[in-house]
Amino acid sequence: MSNVLGGFDKRLKEDAEYLKELRSLAEKVGVSNQVNFITSCSTAERNALLSQCLCVLYTPKTRRWHREFCLAIAKLIEDPQMAQRMGIHARRHVTDSFSTKISGWHLNQYLVNVAGMKEG
Structure with a gap:
């Protein structure tokens, strides 16, 4: 299972649209059952995920x-x-x-x- 963790603010229309787009893309390429989108987590949860991950990417807005x-x-x-x-x-x-x-x-x-x- 892959985790996609990001700064997500449900009040921002842009964030909600982008999450929808990412979920749609995962569905389109057939990996939606292998991807877990985490929109919010505690510092402890984030640190646990980081300690176990293969890589960390910071993607620019473009x-x-x-x-x-x-x-x-x-x-x-x-x-x-x-x-x-x-x-x-x-x-x-x-x-x-x-x-x-x-x-x-x-x-x-x-x-x-x-x-x-x-x-x-």
Whole structure:
């Protein structure tokens, strides 16, 4: 089963139309029984889903890229070893680049630079 999790606001007509379009597309290509559209979930549920997923995609609002995203996902599904290698490298990149320690260091450098500009 594949999960499609997204920011969904039932008050927005655009979100409701897009969800309807995605469900229709899943039906059209014959995968509707394999796709679970999750429109809202708790942080704990989201974290559990993320910890178990093959990949995470952030799709821009322009839909012209969706075909390319689908092709990329297909490659990951067809080559699980490649997907695992990419996941390991991605985790390492995120940890090395965005950890609390690294983010704190970057913020500190920014503040030192700003303070230095005010003194000069």
